[in-house]
Amino acid sequence: MPARYTFGGDEHLFIEVSDEMSLDAFFKSLSMATGVRESRISGVTEICPANASFQVKFNPDIIKPDDILKEVKAIEAAAEKAEPVLKTRIVEIPVFYGDPWTHETLMRFRERHQEPSGTDLDYAAKINGYPDVEGFIAAHAGSPWFVSMVGFVAGLPFMYQMVERQRQIEVPKYLRPRTDTPRLTVGHGGCFGCIYSVRGAGGYQMFGITPMPIFDSSQTTSYLRDFMVFFRPGDIVKFNPITREAYDAAVEAVDKGTFTPPIREVTFDLREFQKDIDGYNSKLEDVLHGH
Incomplete structure (x- = not known):
C-alpha cells in the first residue's frame, strides 16, 4: 500500500506508511527515513521517525513543498525494493x-x-x-x-x-x-x-x-x-x-x-x-x- 503524504503548515511533510503498526510498516518507514537522511536533500532540517510513519521538517525558502514531496516519493519507490534487513x-x-x-x-x-x-x-x-x-x-x-x-x-x-x-x-x-x-x-x-x-x-x-x-x-x-x-x-x-x-x-x-x-x-x-x-x-x- 502506498504511503499517505500530508503537509503540516509551511515546513513539515508527514508520511504515514500505514494506519496500523506492523513490522512491515515499521521497516518501510525506517527505510524511507534513512533514505531521506542519506540523500541529504537541500533544505531538509530534521527527520523524526515514528512507529509506522515519519515527519520531515524543511525550509520552504530553500526547497518548495512540491519538490520535497517529489524527492520523498522517489525514495518511497526505492524503499519498496529494499531488502528488509537491519x-x-x-x-x-x-x-x-x-x-x-x-x-x-x-x-x-x-x-x-x-x-x-x-x-x-x-x-x-x-x-x-x-x-x-x-x-x-x-x-x-x-x-x-x-x-x-x-x-x-x-x-x-x-x-x-x-x-x-x-x-x-x-x-x-x-x-x-x-x-x-x-x-x-x-x-x-x-x-x-x-x-x-x-x-x-x-x-x-x-x-x-x-x-x-x-x-x-x-x-x-x-x-x-x-x-x-x-x-x-x-x-x-x-x-x-x-x-x-x-x-x-x-x-x-x-x-x-x-x-x-x-x-x-x-x-x-x-x-x-x-x-x-x-x-x-x-x-x-x-x-x-x-x-
Whole structure:
C-alpha cells in the first residue's frame, strides 16, 4: 500500500506508511527515513521517525513543498525494493515485576482504572487470557520486543512485541491518566510496551520497574557518557525477570558505575523472522547470551 503524504503548515511533510503498526510498516518507514537522511536533500532540517510513519521538517525558502514531496516519493519507490534487513543490536533489560514502587502508585490511582479491585498485572493477565500473573509475566518476558520509536518524552522507547498478531499482548490505557509514574516503569498501552525514562504523568498499565537508567541528561551513567539516550529505533529488547535482591544489586552497580547492560550486535532479517517466528527469536536469544 502506498504511503499517505500530508503537509503540516509551511515546513513539515508527514508520511504515514500505514494506519496500523506492523513490522512491515515499521521497516518501510525506517527505510524511507534513512533514505531521506542519506540523500541529504537541500533544505531538509530534521527527520523524526515514528512507529509506522515519519515527519520531515524543511525550509520552504530553500526547497518548495512540491519538490520535497517529489524527492520523498522517489525514495518511497526505492524503499519498496529494499531488502528488509537491519543491522542493529539486541539488549537485555532486567525487570522487577510487581515491584513495591509501581504497586504503591497504581493503588493511589485505582479510581482511574478499569478494574479497581486488582492490580495492573492482574488486569493484563485476565484480558489476555492468562490464568495467572506468573503466566502473563512469562509471556511478556518470553519473546523479544522491537523498539519502533523513541520519544514523546526524552529517551522513552515504544516497543512492539515480536510474535504473531494474535499472540501479542494488548491492554488499554487507564480510563484517565495518572499524574504520577515512577521513573523506569515498564508499562504497556494498546499494543505497545514502553519504559518511562523519567518520572511523570502517564496512562499505560504498570507491570514493573527496571534498575537500568535509559536517559541521563548529565551523562554521568557509565554507559550513557557518549549519548544521553540509550535506545534507538530498531533495537531489539529482551526483558529478564529479576528478584528484589537482584534489583538492589543492579541499582548499586549503576551507582558505582559498574553496571553494563548485555548488548550484542545482530543482523535482523524480516523475511527469515516471518518464516519461523519462535525459531528466529530463539536464535536472537542465543546471540544475546553468546551461544
